[in-house]
Amino acid sequence: MRWRRTTRPSPRVADVAGVTRGPSRAPGEPRPHVAYLYLAPALVVFACFMAWPLLHALYLSFYEWDGLSLGTWVGLGNYRDVLTDPELRAPFVHSLVLLVFFSALPITIGMTLAAVMSRARLRGSGFFRTVVFLPQVVAMVVVAIAWRAIYAPTGALNDTLRAFGLGALTQTWLGDPTYALSAVGLVGTWVGTGLCMVLFLAGLSKVPRELYEAATLDGAGALRQFFAVGLPALRGELAVALTLTIVAALRTFDLVYVMTSGGPGRSTRVPSFEVYRWSMQEGKVGYGVTIALLLTAVILAVTVAVNKVAEAERA
Amino acid sequence: MTSRVERVGSYLVLSVAAVIALYPLVLIIAAALRPDQVGASGGLHFENFATAWQRGNFGTYLRNSVIVSVAVVVLSAALSSMAGYAFGTMRFRGSSVLFYLLLLGLMVPSEAVIVPLYYDLKALGLTDTYVSLIFPQVAQSLAFGTFWMRAYFRSSSHELVEAARVDGAGHGRIFWSILLPMGRPALLTMVLLVFMWTWNEFLLPLVMITDESLRTAPLGLSNFQGQYTAGTALLAAAAVLVALPVVLVFLFTQRHFIRGMVEGGVKG
Numbered sequence: 001m002r003w004r005r006t007t008r009p010s011p012r013v014a015d016v017a018g019v020t021r022g023p024s025r026a027p028g029e030p031r032p033h034v035a036y037l038y039l040a041p042a043l044v045v046f047a048c049f050m051a052w053p054l055l056h057a058l059y060l061s062f063y064e065w066d067g068l069s070l071g072t073w074v075g076l077g078n079y080r081d082v083l084t085d086p087e088l089r090a091p092f093v094h095s096l097v098l099l100v101f102f103s104a105l106p107i108t109i110g111m112t113l114a115a116v117m118s119r120a121r122l123r124g125s126g127f128f129r130t131v132v133f134l135p136q137v138v139a140m141v142v143v144a145i146a147w148r149a150i151y152a153p154t155g156a157l158n159d160t161l162r163a164f165g166l167g168a169l170t171q172t173w174l175g176d177p178t179y180a181l182s183a184v185g186l187v188g189t190w191v192g193t194g195l196c197m198v199l200f201l202a203g204l205s206k207v208p209r210e211l212y213e214a215a216t217l218d219g220a221g222a223l224r225q226f227f228a229v230g231l232p233a234l235r236g237e238l239a240v241a242l243t244l245t246i247v248a249a250l251r252t253f254d255l256v257y258v259m260t261s262g263g264p265g266r267s268t269r270v271p272s273f274e275v276y277r278w279s280m281q282e283g284k285v286g287y288g289v290t291i292a293l294l295l296t297a298v299i300l301a302v303t304v305a306v307n308k309v310a311e312a313e314r315a
Numbered sequence: 316m317t318s319r320v321e322r323v324g325s326y327l328v329l330s331v332a333a334v335i336a337l338y339p340l341v342l343i344i345a346a347a348l349r350p351d352q353v354g355a356s357g358g359l360h361f362e363n364f365a366t367a368w369q370r371g372n373f374g375t376y377l378r379n380s381v382i383v384s385v386a387v388v389v390l391s392a393a394l395s396s397m398a399g400y401a402f403g404t405m406r407f408r409g410s411s412v413l414f415y416l417l418l419l420g421l422m423v424p425s426e427a428v429i430v431p432l433y434y435d436l437k438a439l440g441l442t443d444t445y446v447s448l449i450f451p452q453v454a455q456s457l458a459f460g461t462f463w464m465r466a467y468f469r470s471s472s473h474e475l476v477e478a479a480r481v482d483g484a485g486h487g488r489i490f491w492s493i494l495l496p497m498g499r500p501a502l503l504t505m506v507l508l509v510f511m512w513t514w515n516e517f518l519l520p521l522v523m524i525t526d527e528s529l530r531t532a533p534l535g536l537s538n539f540q541g542q543y544t545a546g547t548a549l550l551a552a553a554a555v556l557v558a559l560p561v562v563l564v565f566l567f568t569q570r571h572f573i574r575g576m577v578e579g580g581v582k583g
Contacts (some may be wrong), residue, residue, distance in 0.1 A: 032408065038398060041394050045453055046458075049428075050457075051448050058433075060430075067434065119325070128329045129573075131336050137511055137514040138562060141517055141554075141556065145551070146342060190339070199574065268526070276426075292424070292426045293427055
């Protein structure tokens with residue numbers, strides 16, 4: 001949050017006293033109630049379509065409910081089941097695997113590309129940036145369909161393997177429980193790398209060129225230069241990239257729904273998909289909503305933790 | 316400064332990345348232009364797009380997506396500009412509490428909200444309507460939008476606002492005639508991102524919509540995939556149609572787009 005101002009442009013007594021009334025108003029400054037009029041439409045929509053349903057979710061998580069008849073109060077029963085029943089816990093474990101593909105790989109690859117690009121100052125770097133970022137703006141359903149075709153038994157991936165005489169390595173990628181989750185994850189890498197690269201490029205562009213030149217004079221090679229000069233400047237961007245990619249990994253839904261529907265077997269079930277499956281298909285709304293709330297808690301915790309670490313490092 | 320070997324190496328690395336990024340997209344475009352029926356003549360089959368549009372009903376789905384996206388973009392832009400104006404230029408009781416409440420909306424995943432919302436809206440008879448597609452997405456965009464516009468209004472010139480006030484301009488005129496026109500770049504960036512998120516949204520229509528004539532483009536595509544497994548060319552053509560609007564908008568406004576993603580992320 002580097003935009004936060006440390007000093008207000010014109011501190012007034014009213015700020016300190018917490019009162020905004022009467023003579024402390026500057027000439028022409030609107031009365032306080034005007035602010036509420038500007039806020040009202042946003043707050044009403046937010047209250048009805050965000051805050052209220054969230055509270056409703058909390059309420060539903062204490063019930064066993066099929067979505068039609070009257071629900072039965074089960075207290076914390078749903079929470080206990082989700083945390084202890086291996087079948088309900090498995091989706092969260094799958095999320096951990098996806099973290100490697102959605103977060104670790106895109107950040108590593110994105111940082112490498114950004115370092116290469118900002119160092120060499122190549123012609124056409126704008127073109128590379130656009131192209132690598134492009135997957136980020138394509139609808140996930142379209143991405144899923146494109147990659148299903150690539151992973152198909154007679155798809156591009158297996159064809160390529162055969163063309164190189166590696167026919168023994170061909171697989172039914174999405175039909176095999178061993179590979180399906182990683183295959184889906186790799187699509188996440190493909191989508192997320194561009195965003196990470198663009199973030200890191202923006203960070204590196206703020207590093208003064210003289211710092212690199214000084215490092216060159218000191219005889220540091222390209223790699224040493226990056227770790228000594230570039231990387232330390234990227235802390236803020238790294239925190240952002242971590243937050244965005246981790247959240248994306250935890251929330252994966254469209255990809256799984258379209259590519260595998262959680263299969264084969266249960267091998268690609270992830271939390272968001274389970275939320276949908278339990279509450280909209282299996283008629284166990286309490287379960288589904290509880291998974292959603294735990295997912296929310298994990299996302300909040302990760303976001304806060306990453307930013308806390310980043311801020312502590314900066315201080 | 317950098318050696319020739321290094322330059323070549325850099326180009327090589329970047330080219331490989333570019334090829335990998337483009338390959339799946341090129342593949343699906345190529346698939347869309349292949350003959351749909353076995354034994355049809357070679358060459359490029361642009362009529363696949365027309366067939367998907369008519370027989371696959373994508374004309375209807377894309378129209379729905381346009382209606383929903385435009386409504387969400389207009390409403391979110393209006394509401395977040397107003398809220399951002401209040402947060403950014405006015406002092407009032409509870410401003411920081413309300414602001415942090417809104418920010419929470421940035422972190423709550425829509426999964427946690429959509430299911431209870433479905434039962435709420437069903438009780439009101441509002442599922443299977445545009446309302447059920449538009450307002451939840453406005454609410455989801457508000458957190459980012461308000462945050463983004465507040466940052467703009469805070470950074471706008473304080474002296475300008477005070478001068479206008481002294482000259483007797485009301486809060487409405489300052490908002491509408493001075494700050495908003497000056498804030499067009501910030502507003503445009505926000506509009507582009509909200510448009511992309513709305514156009515690509517999948518879970519919400521999946522949950523809210525059973526009526527075929529109200530499907531949005533991504534939902535229609537997902538259902539199309541279930542039905543026509545054989546017609547890969549048609550499926551690919553439909554997929555290209557669904558992805559195209561956002562891709563085109565991105566290609567023409569990428570500076571705004573990327574700036575929004577970078578600054579919005581760094582600020583968030």
